[in-house]
Amino acid sequence: MIHSAVLLEDLHREAAAHLLRRDGQEDVTFALWHPSQGRDRRSSIVNELVLPHDGDRLVHGNAEVMPQYVERALAEALARGAGVALMHAHPLGSGWQGMSSDDRDTEASLGPSAFGATGLPLLGMTMAGDETVAARLWVRSGPRRYQRRECESVRVIGQRLQVFFEPRLRPAPTAGRTQVRSVAAWGPTAQAMFARLRVGVVGAGNVGSIVAEILARTGIGDIRLIDFDSLEVLNLDRTLGATRLDVLLARSKVETAARAVRRSAVSRSQRVEAIEFSVAESDGFRAALDCDVLFSCVDRPWPRAVLNLMAYAHAIPVIDGGILVRTIKGERMRGAEWVAQVAAPTRRCLECVGQYDPGLVSAEREGYFDRPSYIAGLPEDHPIKRNENVFIFGVADASLEALQFLSLAVAPGGISNVGAQTYTAAAGCLSSDYSPCLSTCLYSGPDILGRGDHSGLVVTGRHETAEQTRETRRREQRRLPKRILRSGAGIGDRIIELLERRVAN
Ligand SMILES: [Zn+2]
Ligand SMILES: [Zn+2]
Numbered sequence: 001m002i003h004s005a006v007l008l009e010d011l012h013r014e015a016a017a018h019l020l021r022r023d024g025q026e027d028v029t030f031a032l033w034h035p036s037q038g039r040d041r042r043s044s045i046v047n048e049l050v051l052p053h054d055g056d057r058l059v060h061g062n063a064e065v066m067p068q069y070v071e072r073a074l075a076e077a078l079a080r081g082a083g084v085a086l087m088h089a090h091p092l093g094s095g096w097q098g099m100s101s102d103d104r105d106t107e108a109s110l111g112p113s114a115f116g117a118t119g120l121p122l123l124g125m126t127m128a129g130d131e132t133v134a135a136r137l138w139v140r141s142g143p144r145r146y147q148r149r150e151c152e153s154v155r156v157i158g159q160r161l162q163v164f165f166e167p168r169l170r171p172a173p174t175a176g177r178t179q180v181r182s183v184a185a186w187g188p189t190a191q192a193m194f195a196r197l198r199v200g201v202v203g204a205g206n207v208g209s210i211v212a213e214i215l216a217r218t219g220i221g222d223i224r225l226i227d228f229d230s231l232e233v234l235n236l237d238r239t240l241g242a243t244r245l246d247v248l249l250a251r252s253k254v255e256t257a258a259r260a261v262r263r264s265a266v267s268r269s270q271r272v273e274a275i276e277f278s279v280a281e282s283d284g285f286r287a288a289l290d291c292d293v294l295f296s297c298v299d300r301p302w303p304r305a306v307l308n309l310m311a312y313a314h315a316i317p318v319i320d321g322g323i324l325v326r327t328i329k330g331e332r333m334r335g336a337e338w339v340a341q342v343a344a345p346t347r348r349c350l351e352c353v354g355q356y357d358p359g360l361v362s363a364e365r366e367g368y369f370d371r372p373s374y375i376a377g378l379p380e381d382h383p384i385k386r387n388e389n390v391f392i393f394g395v396a397d398a399s400l401e402a403l404q405f406l407s408l409a410v411a412p413g414g415i416s417n418v419g420a421q422t423y424t425a426a427a428g429c430l431s432s433d434y435s436p437c438l439s440t441c442l443y444s445g446p447d448i449l450g451r452g453d454h455s456g457l458v459v460t461g462r463h464e465t466a467e468q469t470r471e472t473r474r475r476e477q478r479r480l481p482k483r484i485l486r487s488g489a490g491i492g493d494r495i496i497e498l499l500e501r502r503v504a505n
Contacts, residue, residue, distance in 0.1 A: 002041040002290075003151045005033075005123060005135035006315045008345050008450055009158025011049055016131050018051060019089035021059075026089050028052070028063040030073035032082035033123050036314045036452035038289030044123045044137065044151075045315050046085055047450025050076050062102060063088060070110065074117045081454055083120030086110060089127050096134045096167050097126040104148075111138035111146040121146075125154070132164045153196075155292060157315050158346045160416035161408050163193060163292060170196050178266040179219050190410045191219060195267055197409075198222040200291035202279045202307060204253040205229070206238040206389040207321055208297030210398035212257045213240055216264040218402075222271040223261055224287055225254040228278045228466035230473045238391045250476035252276050278466045279303045280365075285460045289314060293409070295401060296320035296343075299389070301356035302364040306459045308350040311343035312443040313455040318343040319404050320350055321397045323389050335426035338393055340400035342408055342417070345449060352437040353420055370465050396423065 007015070011031070019027045030050040036043040056069035065086070077084045086107060090097045099107075107124040114122035115138070122138040135151040152169040156162040165172070172192035175183050183191045199220050201208050204227040215223050231239065231246050231253050239253070241260030254274035261272040277284035280302050288294055288310060296307045296318050304320070311318040319342050326334040343350050351358055368374040400421055407418050419432030437444040448455045 003135075003137055003149050004041055004043045005125065005133075005151045005154045006036075006043055006045040006450075007133060007154065007156045008045075008047055008315060009156055009160065010346065011046060012131070012133070012156045012158075014049055015087055015127060018049075019087065019127050020091050020129060020131070021089075024091050025059050026062040026091065027059055028057050028065060028086065028088040030069065030076075031085040031087055031123075031125075032077050032080055033085050033120075034082055034450060034452040034454045035120065036289055037286070039283075039286040041290040043289070043314070043452065044083065044085070044135070045450045045452045046123070046125075047315075048076075048080070048082070065106070065110075070113065074113065077114075077118045083118050083123060084110075084114040085123035085125055087125040087127060087133075089129075091129045093126075093128040094130040095128060095132050096164060097128050097132070098134075099124075099126070099136075107136075107138060107148075108146065111140075112144065114138070115140055115146070124148075134164070134166070153292075155315070157317055157344055159344075160411055161293065161317055161344075163197070165196055172196070173221075173267070173269060175219065176266070176268060182219060182266075186406075186410050186412075193409065194219050195221040195269075197292045198224065198290060200224040200226055200288045200294045201257075201297060202226045202284075202288060202294055202303060203297035203299070204239075204257040205235060205297065206391065206394035207323070207398045207401070208295070209240040209242070209253070209257050209260070210394055211295050211297055211401060212261050213264055214398060214402045216261040216270065216272075217266055219267045221267060221269060224273050224275060224291060225257050225261070226275045226277065226279050226284050226288060227252070227254045227257075228276055228281070228284075228463070228469055229253050230469055231256055238389055238394055249480060250473050252473060276470060278463045280306045280460055281463045281466055282460045289316070291316060293405065294318045295405075296350075297398075297401075300364055300369070301358070301360040304350055304356040305358065305361045308343055308356075308443060309448070309455065309457060309459050312345060312349060313448045313451050313457070315345055315450055315452075317408060318350070319401050319408070320355060321401045322355060323393045323397050325390075325393070335424065336393055337422055337424050338397040338400065339420065339422045340397060340404050341420035342404050344408075345444070346436075347417065348420060348433075348435055348437050349441060349443045351443065352435075352441050353433075365461055367464050393425075 031046045032048040033044045033046045050073045058064040111122045124136050126134045133154045135154050137149045138146045139149050141147045152166050154164045173195045175191050201212050204225050242256050246256045258272045258274040275287045279288050307318045310316050321340045323338045325336040328334050419434045421432050423430050
């Protein structure tokens with residue numbers, strides 16, 4: 001199991017203001033955290049500081065925590081159902097900080113009481129003078145035995161995404177000759193961050209297949225493609241990298257997109273995984289929770305609602321897009337709009353921006369969208385009936401999403417938030433909206449924000465359409481040999497794949 005920690009951006013700023021003292025002495029603060037359990041990664045999300053009062057600690061070069069302060073932090077954690085974090089500063093250090101023997105003694109002695117009171121391990125954090133944050137968990141390994149587990153990264157998320165990597169677990173790779181031009185555009189630090197990010201693409205259709213290509217060529221080190229759907233003839237005019245042969249071989253959309261990523265990868269250590277589940281199913285959800293950034297390339301309300309929860313409860317930034325085409329009686333195009341925005345703490349959520357109708361989420365969960373009688377009863381312009389993601393618009397929307405990602409992670413010119421963008425094709429203009437969430441919004445409120453698995457909302461469930469689609473695909477794949485022989489296809493494709501694998505190795 002990999003460990004990672006998350007700090008909401010506001011708290012990172014607040015902690016820096018408290019910990020990095022003008023007099024250069026070390027200071028300390030407690031904080032509260034909630035777990036977010038992915039498939040391969042366990043994240044600890046810090047969503048509240050418990051700052052010291054007068055007399056709670058002694059500052060004499062380094063800081064000493066008084067018992068009353070420990071008790072108050074434990075009581076606050078119990079009241080919130082949270083874990084306890086202890087954060088201290090190394091004002092003279094820069095980069096990911098190691099631990100002094102004093103640091104180890106302090107945290108090792110607090111570990112048992114934190115675990116005893118909350119059932120969650122103590123999270124230790126160190127902030128360097130350059131505001132880099134290092135983190136580790138004190139995990140119980142037996143009776144009265146606690147082991148230190150270093151986090152592989154600390155993610156700070158809000159208006160911007162910053163990721164600090166543990167230098168031994170996640171060393172910065174050097175970019176190869178294939179990335180010379182990319183490094184020239186945004187510099188080696190950004191490229192080294194891209195190479196170590198795990199990015200999920202949810203939905204591998206039109207926009208998703210293009211986003212995956214952009215990520216592969218940009219040198220994103222680890223890409224997860226999440227979609228249950230099969231590739232069909234109808235998808236061929238709008239899915240990058242998909243061929244008739246893929247349809248004939250009954251391939252899934254993610255399998256096809258994963259092959260394209262492998263072919264386009266510029267990084268030798270590129271990892272890609274095809275996950276044939278919906279993000280609304282438990283397996284897809286857990287795989288998505290392992291990601292540092294998610295791209296929302298879905299068009300249904302249920303997966304969008306799931307992604308919205310991830311953006312706020314689990315503090316994983318979600319870059320969302322969407323396309324709407326207006327026609328005159330289906331005969332002539334009147335106009336088209338596409339949008340791109342980032343859902344993340346302190347930014348407007350997908351529900352408040354109107355990207356999905358929460359009322360339709362339960363209709364989809366109950367399977368109404370796949371009942372012909374339900375669909376027939378809907379008006380012609382209902383969002384569920386429309387499906388206009390054609391390639392031209394898909395490329396444009398994928399490009400807007402990629403630019404949102406670049407702003408979020410690199411902040412060109414110091415600007416990380418370019419607002420929720422809408423491109424109006426008829427007029428050819430791009431507009432930005434910086435409105436916050438509605439005051440009644442649950443997602444940006446304290447009951448959900450940064451509460452991870454403790455949000456109390458169950459958004460995943462049995463997805464009958466996904467199950468049936470996988471079953472149909474398996475059945476068709478079992479019948480494959482006959483189909484391939486009949487068509488005479490498949491052999492050339494195999495040879496190309498074998499050659500490519502040999503070149504890659
Ligand atoms: Zn220290
Ligand atoms: Zn909202």
